Amino acid sequence: MSLLRHAQRHIDNLGRYGHLNAFVNVADAESVLARVATAASSSPTDNVDPRSPNGRLVAIKDNICTTDIPTTAASGILKKFKSPYCATVVRQLREAGAIAVGKTNMDEFGMGSHNIHSHFGKTKIQQNGVDRSAGGSSGGSAVAVATGQCWAALGTDTGGSVRLPAAYTGTVGFKPSYGLLSRWGVIAYANSLDTVGILGNDVDSVEGLFDITNVYDDQDPTSLDASTRSHLPTEAPAPSRTFRIGVPIDYNISTLDPTVRKAWLRSLRLLQERGHSLHRVRLPATQHALSAYYVLAPAEASSNLAKYDGVRYGTRAEGKDGTPDSVLFAKTRGEGFGPEVQRRILLGAFSLSAQAIDNYFIQAQKVRRLVQQDFDKAFATPNCLTDSNDRKTEGVDVLLCPTAPTLAPKLSEVQDQKPLQAYMNDVFTVPASLAGLPAISVPVQENESASAEAAGMQIIGQYGDDKLVLAVARQLLDAAKAS
């Protein structure tokens, strides 16, 4: 099938699945197709490389800046905002021939696990006529991929925002190691955790976009510098290599959905059958990771979102703002931010306040360090950022665990949930975020039956082992399909 026909099909799907509300703004279809035609003519054999984005439609999460389409972060305060500059990752994809089809819906500023906290309405999936959560916060990107509205999509992952929607929608969602992909032009939620992530229907498309964007960028002060990059493996491991797979038994919680547990056990069995070995791993700090995350991320968010005042850009509240006792944007911020964003700003402002910082922010930073140490103890490869030890023979190469404790919940259930219950969905994804590790979610069915339900399985690697994580994900996906 030619690039143009692929593109036409994606655009058709945009209309067909419009009710799922995956996009906030879409590019003009005519000009998108014109660009595809141009890209297709430069490669007359059509695009046979399953990894190349040349002439392919890519969806961009709406917190990644583009100059031609507005960038709203799904917030009322930026509902008409058009960025004067383009994010580095967007530029990189465009230079590789990708065509931006639109900006995808999300939880406002990335805060949410079900994509219901958007100024532009919720994004959802439908299974057997039931509305279910698309997962958040990159729900729009995941739905766009899952329903064929694009070839692949960019998301962002702060505590699981790419992996969780991937798990709920049955797509592949990859969060690379922190610092590999440029954050220049990515609207910050929690800088020390924010990572650009990639969603696709297979590992090839995801890896293709990763290879293009995995480049040092001097615009991003947290971009991993060239000399440290040179110590990281850049090649995929040899196909014949067998891996030591870690099974974190701390993740086998009592509330784990039976379908998820079955898919997990099946995944382990499939990999074992391919000659890889399984090993029990303890990650005791994991039980505190979620609390630490929900202290640290809101703290950074309360700081990062202080800039939205409608003074230099963004939308101001109607009428006069400010009183003699307040600044000139109290009303603007009150109207512009949704309830979940306001909740996290308050939470973060509290945990940074003089009376709380020692008991919350500082403690959470300590937990974060413990979580990282847990992972370092488990992996055979030393963490290139923190120590220079040799490989440990007893360590594992990757960890395999579920991405989320349940399958996609019904939308009607999550809408009535207390915030704390929604936060629980991130329990398995947050530890890798706190440690900055590469992690990918791939869909694995609970059994071989064609109609069986799929759960997201998460593969986590040591810092910088992104290629290894992608290779294991490909093997697991292949094994699940073949059996």
Next chain:
Amino acid sequence: MLARSPRGALVLLQKRSYICQSCLRRARRLPLAQNQFPKARSIQTATAPPSTDDAPFRKTLKEAAKKKKKDERAASGSSRNSSKSRNPRLEKWELTVGIEIHAELNTARKLFSAAATSANATPNTHVALFDTAFPGTQPHFQKETLLPALRAALALNCEIQHRSSFDRKHYFYQDQPSGYQITQYYEPFAQDGHITLYPHDFPAGTCPEDGPVTIGIKQVQMEQDTAKTVQQPPSTHLLDFNRVSHPLIEIISLPQLHNPVTAAVFVRKIQTILKAVNAVTAGMEMGGLRADVNVSVKEKDGNSSSNIHSYHGVGQLGQRTEIKNLASVKAIEDAIIAERDRQIDLLENGGVVEGETRGWTLGSKTTRRLRGKEGEIDYRYMPDPDIAPVFIGQDLVDHLRQTLPALSDETVSTLVDGTTYGLTAKDANTLILLDDGDRLDFYFDVVEHLRNMFSEQPEVLVRLGKVAGNWVLMELGALFKNEEWSATKVSANQLATIVAHLLRKQITGSTAKRLLLMKFDGEERSVEQIVSDEDLFLRPLTHDEYLSLAQSLVEEKADVANGIVKKQQLGKIKWFVGQMMARSAEGTVEPAAAEAVLREVLHLPPVEQK
């Protein structure tokens, strides 16, 4: 226009006679458009907070000056000299002051973007995306900005920290685009410094200390400046983001100052040091330096139960208050005096000092409450997750230490001690302080030229420094009294040439002054050319010509001559000298020779040789 180029505007205004000169001098010390603090305004770098009454700036100045005059008149009626006489209250109470000084660093680029720094550029022309907090942008630390900061810290004898880091200090204000200021709260780059104040640092006769006094510097930190608010009365505030993220240093002193004069001298000395090592852009006069002061008092011999407070590790102090945003040395001194007296009044009347933030307005007699403890802003300091810690190598520190320009204490001693300059301590300090050090540079140039001209004459060489000092400070200084200093109006070379002619007795003193005025008024011919064109060379009269001139004068004014001889009215000899000069061609009569001849004619003893 005022806001864009304050200095230039002031110079222009000065030329209009109907503007009060003392107002203008005051204006130089004041950042523009400041008179009131809004309640919610946070402290620090705080620019010029918008006024709530929006009175035009010049009017405010005039009113302040008027009020002050009135107050002084009132005071002179009752208790004049109160400052001179010993104040018994000050014997009983001890004042303690700590100061935080903010200074704009002299850097090419902003602290966290590659945008250029600027003082008077068109508003909003030097602004990077990050400076205005555009979504998705990140800070780019400009490491070159460390250099002037390090020079400043070294000059203040600080220990440079190998590792330092940046934190966010949160507060909302429209001049703060990101909603926080990036500063160094947890790990400042320099700590534990000090400066020593010597008697020569004080204005003559005001030194309250016995001998040198050393004041500790707790830390020096780097931080961002805010945007500039430009008022458009009645109710519009324009924002100029050129200044956003201009690098600042904040210098935090220990609470070791016990006298308002010492506090003022401390700030002035820091100003001088920062300028001497080329660390800052401007003096306090242009808003380049701003200070907050912490003031407390305690009874010297009182029971210490109420002195339970400890600030920066200095203990047993009374409850302090903070006075924010003082923009001149004079304001610092006046505000401390007012706050000290307020606290003593309060305590002596059985009251309690509240820990609060207070403000001080130009020309007022008291400080004003801005907000109490309960109204304090919680800045929610958080390490900035986008900025890596800064590591400063010892090699860099060593290099900067070795290449540090001479500091003012060393400069004073160079100017005062030894034979090269031979100035008085007072003249030396004046030279250093004037025109941000430009006057000193000019002086050095003049002396350098003169030394070349008289290199063969050691007896003249030893006098050069003093003579040049006199001409640079007094004669030239008088011409610049109402005008901004310029080193090019009369070049150092031309002034040296005038002085050299005088020293060689080629021209008279009054000719020299006339030449200086001509050059000052824009005369383009060289000094040599003017002297030769206008035939100004001293052509001394012969002894006989002197004698005949003197004799004819004495005969003409016999009564005056009689008075001199009989009543010993020796002062009147000078009158005759003046007459002799007036009646002769310019440059022919030397006062000393004329007096000698007059004495001869009147049979008076010759003038004693000093």
